[in-house]
Amino acid sequence: MTKLNRFVSVVAAAGLAATALVAGTITSADAATKTLVISSDLPLQGSSFDSNDSTNKAIELYLKSIKYKAGKYTVSFKKYDDATAAAGSWDAAKCAANAQAHVANKNEVAVMGTYNSGCAKIIVPVLNQDPKGPMLMVSDANTNPGLTKAWNPGEPDVYYPNGVRNYARVCTTDDNQGSAAAQFAKSIGIKKVYVLNDTQTYGQGVAQAFTTEAKKLGLTVLSSGVAGDGWDAKQSDYTALFTKIKALEPEMVYIGGIFDNNGGQLVKDKVNVLGDNTAVKMMGPDGFTGYPDLNKMPEAQGMYLTFAGLSTDLLLANDPKGAGASFVKNYKKAYGKDPVGSYPLYGVAAVQVILAAIAKSDGTRKGVNNAVFSGSGISIPAKQSVLGKELKISTLSGDTLAKDITVEVIKNNDETTLKAWTVK
Amino acid sequence: MAISFLKRGEKKQKQSASARKWAISLTLIALAIWAFFTYFFDKTPDAVQSWFQVWLPPSTINESLVWVICALGLNIVVGYAGLLDLGFVAFWAFGGYTAGWFMSGFFHQVNIHFGSMSAKVIPGIHLSFWLVMIIAALIAGFFGIIIGAPTLRLKSDYLALVTLGFGEIIPQVFTNGENIGGFNLSNGTKGISPIDAIGVFGKRLGPFDLGWKFLIYFFLAACMVFVSLRIRGGRLGRAWLAIREDELAASMMGVPLMRTKLTAYAVGAFSGGIGGAVYATHVNGIFAERFNFSISIILLAMVVLGGMGNVWGVIIGALLMAWINATGLPAIGDTFNNTFHTAINFPSYNFLLFGGILVLMMLFKRDGILPEARLKMISHENDDEAANTGGH
Numbered sequence: 001m002t003k004l005n006r007f008v009s010v011v012a013a014a015g016l017a018a019t020a021l022v023a024g025t026i027t028s029a030d031a032a033t034k035t036l037v038i039s040s041d042l043p044l045q046g047s048s049f050d051s052n053d054s055t056n057k058a059i060e061l062y063l064k065s066i067k068y069k070a071g072k073y074t075v076s077f078k079k080y081d082d083a084t085a086a087a088g089s090w091d092a093a094k095c096a097a098n099a100q101a102h103v104a105n106k107n108e109v110a111v112m113g114t115y116n117s118g119c120a121k122i123i124v125p126v127l128n129q130d131p132k133g134p135m136l137m138v139s140d141a142n143t144n145p146g147l148t149k150a151w152n153p154g155e156p157d158v159y160y161p162n163g164v165r166n167y168a169r170v171c172t173t174d175d176n177q178g179s180a181a182a183q184f185a186k187s188i189g190i191k192k193v194y195v196l197n198d199t200q201t202y203g204q205g206v207a208q209a210f211t212t213e214a215k216k217l218g219l220t221v222l223s224s225g226v227a228g229d230g231w232d233a234k235q236s237d238y239t240a241l242f243t244k245i246k247a248l249e250p251e252m253v254y255i256g257g258i259f260d261n262n263g264g265q266l267v268k269d270k271v272n273v274l275g276d277n278t279a280v281k282m283m284g285p286d287g288f289t290g291y292p293d294l295n296k297m298p299e300a301q302g303m304y305l306t307f308a309g310l311s312t313d314l315l316l317a318n319d320p321k322g323a324g325a326s327f328v329k330n331y332k333k334a335y336g337k338d339p340v341g342s343y344p345l346y347g348v349a350a351v352q353v354i355l356a357a358i359a360k361s362d363g364t365r366k367g368v369n370n371a372v373f374s375g376s377g378i379s380i381p382a383k384q385s386v387l388g389k390e391l392k393i394s395t396l397s398g399d400t401l402a403k404d405i406t407v408e409v410i411k412n413n414d415e416t417t418l419k420a421w422t423v424k
Numbered sequence: 425m426a427i428s429f430l431k432r433g434e435k436k437q438k439q440s441a442s443a444r445k446w447a448i449s450l451t452l453i454a455l456a457i458w459a460f461f462t463y464f465f466d467k468t469p470d471a472v473q474s475w476f477q478v479w480l481p482p483s484t485i486n487e488s489l490v491w492v493i494c495a496l497g498l499n500i501v502v503g504y505a506g507l508l509d510l511g512f513v514a515f516w517a518f519g520g521y522t523a524g525w526f527m528s529g530f531f532h533q534v535n536i537h538f539g540s541m542s543a544k545v546i547p548g549i550h551l552s553f554w555l556v557m558i559i560a561a562l563i564a565g566f567f568g569i570i571i572g573a574p575t576l577r578l579k580s581d582y583l584a585l586v587t588l589g590f591g592e593i594i595p596q597v598f599t600n601g602e603n604i605g606g607f608n609l610s611n612g613t614k615g616i617s618p619i620d621a622i623g624v625f626g627k628r629l630g631p632f633d634l635g636w637k638f639l640i641y642f643f644l645a646a647c648m649v650f651v652s653l654r655i656r657g658g659r660l661g662r663a664w665l666a667i668r669e670d671e672l673a674a675s676m677m678g679v680p681l682m683r684t685k686l687t688a689y690a691v692g693a694f695s696g697g698i699g700g701a702v703y704a705t706h707v708n709g710i711f712a713e714r715f716n717f718s719i720s721i722i723l724l725a726m727v728v729l730g731g732m733g734n735v736w737g738v739i740i741g742a743l744l745m746a747w748i749n750a751t752g753l754p755a756i757g758d759t760f761n762n763t764f765h766t767a768i769n770f771p772s773y774n775f776l777l778f779g780g781i782l783v784l785m786m787l788f789k790r791d792g793i794l795p796e797a798r799l800k801m802i803s804h805e806n807d808d809e810a811a812n813t814g815g816h
Contacts, residue, residue, distance in 0.1 A: 086722045118709075154529045
């Protein structure tokens with residue numbers, strides 16, 4: 001038993017040492033003046049690193065440009081990473097840990113994020129039950145509709161155990177993008193469509209929305225199932241799939257999904273079996289935008305695409321002297337390159353919503369959240385909004401009221417903006 | 425030879441005393457952690473709290489216990505029975521989805537409540553956490569036998585490949601399991617969330633009752649330690665060790681190879697199932713994306729680094745690697761950047777650092793942090809011979 005005693009005393013000594021170490025840091029932290037912390041919660045490892053790193057940089061640049069002020073409050077910015085090495089991408093356990101950290105970090109009042117809807121589904125309920133909250137989260141990129149509106153059974157109420165909303169987003173949802181695509185299809189005279197999806201959350205979401213809206217508009221949907229037919233990303237050839245589709249004589253094929261899920265082969269086989277994109281049209285969601293590889297494929301020419309929001313091009317073209325355009329210019333000056341993809345600007349827009357809420361609040365978590373979900377809510381005037389037009393958040397759902405979709409077409413090996421589409 | 429026979433009884437006594445020492449120390453540490461986070465943490469100064477948030481957040485402690493439970497399961501398969509398993513993540517997934525099925529509103533078609541703390545009005549299957557633990561362990565154990573069955577005749581590398589296949593297939597089934605003949609098994613990539621709160625003695629554990637959850641997770645991990653140690657000393661455990669050290673010799677001595685290997689898989693999977701269900705309650709949801717190959721590899725690294733076959737070593741290995749993965753690397757990176765005013769993106773070097781640690785360990789301490797005595801003897805057998813011949 002003497003050995004045991006020695007062991008216990010070693011442990012106790014280690015504990016004491018740790019306490020002493022902690023005590024040493026107290027004074028330095030107390031000296032700092034109290035500022036409100038806003039944070040970002042994004043996956044900073046894996047394939048989405050470039051885009052999210054660019055979002056963080058854009059937010060830092062924006063906060064610097066407004067001198068870290070929100071109304072009478074000074075704010076500071078803290079970055080959280082919701083990815084881990086073990087998972088190689090966003091990690092549910094890290095999201096759960098971050099949720100606890102947001103709540104535990106006493107000066108933190110709001111979170112900008114997340115990038116992945118799955119991660120938001122873990123963090124939002126925790127922030128919602130914060131005893132000093134609920135704590136506000138505003139996302140730049142979650143397009144899963146279930147977070148804010150009735151979608152799967154129980155949604156969205158399961159994410160708000162307190163019964164109060166605390167989640168908003170500045171991007172439109174998958175269902176809007178699908179609806180816009182269906183409305184666009186009708187506008188160019190399509191009567192019979194076939195819908196495919198890549199069997200993932202995002203792809204099914206847009207495909208389902210497209211199917212529902214197409215049926216509502218009186219188009220004939222030849223595929224069965226609420227989200228059409230699934231294509232298997234691991235399959236090497238889709239000739240059989242399109243041969244089956246050919247017999248049904250569709251005028252358009254809608255492919256809900258992302259290009260990474262073997263989209264290149266799918267596009268190739270579509271053209272091989274059904275003919276080029278003037279004979280039988282093809283349309284995809286923003287999961288097919290931003291890929292030079294796709295744009296350069298001869299089979300992709302004439303393919304229609306949608307983007308959930310206004311593409312950076314359209315934004316700059318619409319309003320070359322606006323807040324968005326000058327921000328992009330400043331970004332290029334500061335970092336030597338353009339922001340990666342369109343999400344960094346949406347990240348800044350989300351921060352604008354948070355800052356406006358802080359300015360309107362009493363500086364507490366509850367106050368900041370109330371500023372968004374009660375009274376007149378938050379709206380960013382067109383002049384200030386980096387998105388180039390007024391940004392208004394619904395006080396009921398937290399969704400942005402702007403349902404802007406950009407319709408693009410692949411032409412001359414490039415994505416070209418066809419028109420802006422407002423969802424009816 | 426005679427001397428070693430004489431000393432055997434004494435040695436055994438020594439071993440069990442050492443196990444008791446470890447068990448008591450770990451329990452004391454666990455109770456201290458529980459008391460600290462449950463009663464004292466809120467009262468400590470802000471600086472202390474933020475120090476813990478950076479270096480040792482309570483949620484990381486809880487998460488590492490999930491890894492400990494799973495690593496202990498894998499230790500039985502790899503460390504005791506010597507069967508290389510590259511697909512352990514499958515059992516973790518089974519456990520997680522069992523919690524998803526039986527502790528949430530996922531099956532909204534039915535309304536079954538049994539011992540759960542969730543409101544009666546919410547449809548779905550809501551069973552008690554403890555019942556779900558048992559179901560998860562049994563389901564995972566059952567699939568452990570299924571995977572074990574076709575691999576019985578395989579050895580070493582071939583066996584590893586089959587387990588690898590199993591570990592790839594199961595997560596794929598969950599990823600694509602949204603529409604299996606019209607039945608939604610797993611909700612696809614959307615995952616299942618949220619999961620019901622854990623209930624203990626009529627108390628509902630909310631998202632901020634981390635101290636209490638810690639105690640529950642610790643209890644489950646302790647059960648796995650108990651099971652591991654007890655089986656190891658028994659007939660079955662000794663049969664596993666015999667197979668690990670020489671399969672042919674073991675079968676010659678009358679060890680039924682197939683049955684013994686199958687039990688190793690089943691017991692390991694049993695533990696993985698519990699770990700998975702605990703994980704689901706820890707993150708409050710279950711998502712198919714999580715269950716990829718690298719999780720199996722990290723678990724294997726925990727077992728190998730900690731010391732294959734040594735329960736305490738595996739625990740230390742799992743705690744250490746889980747901490748590095750969840751908190752350690754980012755925290756060290758931030759501190760480094762703040763101290764030297766650099767802007768190195770440490771998380772993007774995670775794999776490099778992980779790999780580096782593994783290589784260094786294998787170079788300088790290949791038996792693991794706390795090597796198992798038997799394995800150490802075997803792996804240094806040749807060293808001694810070399811030293812002896814050198815001396816002559």
